Amino acid sequence: MENGLFFRRRLLAVAVSALAWGGAPLAFAAGGDPSPIKIAVFNFELDDFSAGAGIAGNAAADLEHLDQATSEARRLLAESGRYSLVDVAGAQGDSVRERGLRQCNGCEAALAQRLGADQSFVGVVTRVSRTEFTVRFQILDARTGAVVANKATDLRMGADYAWSRGAASLIKNGLLN
Structure with a gap:
């Protein structure tokens, strides 16, 4: 007793x-x-506030760099032993397909719960200018929608190929430390 x-x-x-x-x-x-916490890591998204948003740049290259950031985030979280990745390939909806979960007011938590995850992870790269970016992520509790973690970092005088390094640094130093 x-x-x-x-x-x-x-x-x-x-x-x-x-x-x-x-x-x-x-x-x-x-x-x-x-x-390990079961986590649904959704694809990184781009929020482009630069002067040439939508007309300058290369959308295919942006998607490639976002995919690299997503892959790096998944790798780090899985290798940490603290998290177990849940496959997000079965996630449905326009917000998932169009990489717009950052604008759905927490709908990713419900998606993660339907996929069997305990938490959801959404990463966003915000382009301020062609050489200034912010990388951030938010983790929500899949059951309650409560914010578990919300971290951000700036990349100044950088380039789009640095998005995955920014995501890796943020996860290593802001979440896994």
Whole structure:
């Protein structure tokens, strides 16, 4: 009886500590070992506010760089051991197809839950000018839609091929550290 009370108090202390530091409580397997969080990592999206938005640049190259950022994010999260990737290929809807989840007011959480994930991840590259970008991501709890993490970084005097490096740095230093 005393051991059971100790275990419950310890579990509560860990959950409170995780919440106090801005994270979500980890799920625990039957043996008390932390289990990876199932996360749906959707494709990175581009928000282009530059003067030449829509007329300058190369849409195919932009998609390639966004795909590289997505691949790097998925790789880092999977290799961390803290996350288990959920396949998002079955996600339906215009927001997914057109890379517009950033504008759907949290609909990605419900999509992630339908896919069997605990959390959703949406990354966005915002182009301010041809050499100035912001890379950000937001993770939502799939069940409640609550924000679990929201991180951003600036890339100044950079280029579009640096988007994946910006995403990697942000994930390594802002989420996995």
